[in-house]
Amino acid sequence: MNKRIVLRQRPEGLVTWDDLAIEEAPLPELADGEALMEVELLGMDATVRSWMSQADGYLPPIEVGDVIRCSGIGRIIATRCDAYEIGDVGYSLPGMQTHAIVRDDFFTTKLPPDTELAPMLSVYGATGLTAYVGLIEVAKAQPGETVVVSAAAGATGSLVGQIAKHVLGCRVVGIASTPEKCRFVVEELGFDACISHRHDDLASSLKEHCPKRIDVYFDNVGGPILDAVLGRIAGGARIALCGAISVYNERRKPPGPANYLNLINLRASMIGFNAMDHWERFDEIREVLRGWVNEEKIQHVEHRFEGLESCVDALNALFTGANTGKVVVAL
Amino acid sequence: MNKRIVLRQRPEGLVTWDDLAIEEAPLPELADGEALMEVELLGMDATVRSWMSQADGYLPPIEVGDVIRCSGIGRIIATRCDAYEIGDVGYSLPGMQTHAIVRDDFFTTKLPPDTELAPMLSVYGATGLTAYVGLIEVAKAQPGETVVVSAAAGATGSLVGQIAKHVLGCRVVGIASTPEKCRFVVEELGFDACISHRHDDLASSLKEHCPKRIDVYFDNVGGPILDAVLGRIAGGARIALCGAISVYNERRKPPGPANYLNLINLRASMIGFNAMDHWERFDEIREVLRGWVNEEKIQHVEHRFEGLESCVDALNALFTGANTGKVVVAL
Numbered sequence: 300m301n302k303r304i305v306l307r308q309r310p311e312g313l314v315t316w317d318d319l320a321i322e323e324a325p326l327p328e329l330a331d332g333e334a335l336m337e338v339e340l341l342g343m344d345a346t347v348r349s350w351m352s353q354a355d356g357y358l359p360p361i362e363v364g365d366v367i368r369c370s371g372i373g374r375i376i377a378t379r380c381d382a383y384e385i386g387d388v389g390y391s392l393p394g395m396q397t398h399a400i401v402r403d404d405f406f407t408t409k410l411p412p413d414t415e416l417a418p419m420l421s422v423y424g425a426t427g428l429t430a431y432v433g434l435i436e437v438a439k440a441q442p443g444e445t446v447v448v449s450a451a452a453g454a455t456g457s458l459v460g461q462i463a464k465h466v467l468g469c470r471v472v473g474i475a476s477t478p479e480k481c482r483f484v485v486e487e488l489g490f491d492a493c494i495s496h497r498h499d500d501l502a503s504s505l506k507e508h509c510p511k512r513i514d515v516y517f518d519n520v521g522g523p524i525l526d527a528v529l530g531r532i533a534g535g536a537r538i539a540l541c542g543a544i545s546v547y548n549e550r551r552k553p554p555g556p557a558n559y560l561n562l563i564n565l566r567a568s569m570i571g572f573n574a575m576d577h578w579e580r581f582d583e584i585r586e587v588l589r590g591w592v593n594e595e596k597i598q599h600v601e602h603r604f605e606g607l608e609s610c611v612d613a614l615n616a617l618f619t620g621a622n623t624g625k626v627v628v629a630l
Numbered sequence: 631m632n633k634r635i636v637l638r639q640r641p642e643g644l645v646t647w648d649d650l651a652i653e654e655a656p657l658p659e660l661a662d663g664e665a666l667m668e669v670e671l672l673g674m675d676a677t678v679r680s681w682m683s684q685a686d687g688y689l690p691p692i693e694v695g696d697v698i699r700c701s702g703i704g705r706i707i708a709t710r711c712d713a714y715e716i717g718d719v720g721y722s723l724p725g726m727q728t729h730a731i732v733r734d735d736f737f738t739t740k741l742p743p744d745t746e747l748a749p750m751l752s753v754y755g756a757t758g759l760t761a762y763v764g765l766i767e768v769a770k771a772q773p774g775e776t777v778v779v780s781a782a783a784g785a786t787g788s789l790v791g792q793i794a795k796h797v798l799g800c801r802v803v804g805i806a807s808t809p810e811k812c813r814f815v816v817e818e819l820g821f822d823a824c825i826s827h828r829h830d831d832l833a834s835s836l837k838e839h840c841p842k843r844i845d846v847y848f849d850n851v852g853g854p855i856l857d858a859v860l861g862r863i864a865g866g867a868r869i870a871l872c873g874a875i876s877v878y879n880e881r882r883k884p885p886g887p888a889n890y891l892n893l894i895n896l897r898a899s900m901i902g903f904n905a906m907d908h909w910e911r912f913d914e915i916r917e918v919l920r921g922w923v924n925e926e927k928i929q930h931v932e933h934r935f936e937g938l939e940s941c942v943d944a945l946n947a948l949f950t951g952a953n954t955g956k957v958v959v960a961l
Contacts, residue, residue: 558883563871565688571895571897573897
């Protein structure tokens with residue numbers, strides 16, 4: 300049997316079990332070109348919450364009644380697809396379910412059979428690709444520049460900060476929810492400083508920790524934090540817009556960043572990007588990241604939940620600030 | 631005697647004669663390296679208003695008591711500077727005065743003596759450079775793309791739309807204050823369509839006139855118009871941020887564009903720029919623009935005021951929507 304989580308109604312605010320249902324269904328029959336994956340690990344991303352809303356995103360919304368779309372990794376247990384043999388390990392978008400049909404398509408990548416699974420969802424998965432692309436290709440961070448990253452203790456933010464600090468040699472200032480997370484990214488990951496946006500005054504803290512202003516901002520959160528950073532950017536600053544976790548749960552669209560006016564005076568730019576656009580370079584970039592992990596320049600940080608039933612808590616952890624590192628759900 | 635307009639107090643809202651004073655003073659003695667320009671024509675730009683406020687811009691604020699900084703053109707009538715001879719014509723930032731000291735510096739360009747003066751402040755001046763740089767170098771508009779430009783009947787907007795339409799072969803939709811201006815840019819300048827933001831519903835008009843959404847937006851106004859355009863951008867859209875004329879007179883900073891979130895989903899970017907950064911290419915770009923004028927692809931549009939005393943009306947025309955084309959003041 301396949302156990303799966305489907306959308307019952309579009310959530311408002313944080314997701315609850317009123318919005319979702321767990322169903323059981325027989326394992327599907329495979330058509331030609333399909334393989335069956337037994338899912339071992341699911342990856343939680345803020346974008347999953349946005350897919351539950353009606354608004355258009357880079358992928359269409361999840362329809363009511365459909366399985367909740369999310370990334371995951373698992374092993375092929377049956378196949379009618381030439382690309383997969385039984386026992387193959389694959390990274391895909393299986394959704395919140397124990398068994399998923401995968402195809403030889405854009406969203407699915409075959410991995411070496413001895414792959415350690417958890418890092419494949421973070422540093423070697425879309426998270427790592429996102430951090431690399433946003434920091435290096437989009438924001439073009441340079442040695443010696445001041446880089447600020449929000450959701451600094453999160454999956455993407457923790458990688459961005461580590462790459463900026465230990466690979467590029469930037470000054471790196473994180474922004475995170477709690478003082479505990481700030482201590483973690485400074486003491487464990489080596490950031491130069493970290494600001495707790497729940498406890499510190501953002502504007503004065505940014506001034507203190509970014510004496511030469513901000514050259515690069517990797518934005519995961521949007522909202523008032525983006526606005527505060529825009530108030531402290533340097534000439535020619537590049538803001539890589541990765542996400543806006545602060546607004547995905549909002550019923551009404553919050554005000555935009557009034558300080559966007561600084562973009563004009565300071566010849567700065569805000570650039571939306573999506574790592575999906577660089578999917579064809581995934582293998583190449585993964586090897587670069589693997590080199591940095593092997594040189595101990597960056598480390599994988601994981602926050603693990605157990606069981607399909609933990610998916611709601613796991614997803615909400617991204618928004619309540621309960622997680623440190625990549626949130627995964629082991630099935 | 632030199633007649634000049636100085637800042638008496640920082641204005642709130644539209645500038646009035648309470649904020650400025652006309653003074654007369656003896657012509658200055660020249661030091662080595664200086665020349666005296668008799669100003670013939672002043673150019674009004676929205677940025678002049680922003681310089682009267684305390685806020686930092688790309689140039690420092692005008693101090694109380696100082697001459698109001700603005701662009702202008704005139705003839706050298708005395709010189710102790712090797713770069714200028716008596717009779718030379720120069721483009722500079724003389725400010726609102728009949729006589730100005732100029733130097734051989736960044737802000738001053740010597741022009742051929744037979745130069746027709748008015749176009750030097752618009753199509754062959756910073757206005758033309760701004761239109762060219764913003765549309766072609768910053769937004770990288772391509773043939774067949776949909777280009778929207780605000781303040782479409784203004785000095786910069788009218789050039790942007792003409793270049794996009796008649797040089798690049800884009801679909802061009804203007805946004806202007808009044809139906810009269812809309813008729814002007816469509817019938818006289820050849821835009822495909824123009825929306826009056828005072829009379830038309832912006833969102834539905836943008837939908838109607840931009841059926842393939844918006845690839846390039848050249849923003850002169852900021853505020854709710856920028857937000858509406860962000861609501862209709864295409865994937866990979868580029869927004870060249872040139873100015874924010876809608877906010878320069880505001881006492882409080884208005885809300886930012888809530889639809890900036892579309893930048894993320896649509897991998898779009900907002901890029902602040904300033905033509906000053908391309909000053910060293912001024913001569914080269916001016917020749918390109920001259921070619922287009924000679925081929926009758928673009929035309930110079932001018933709105934002329936007479937006399938130093940008309941400077942307040944001339945400047946305010948930019949904000950009240952009273953002008954069509956480049957606002958100049960003939961002295």
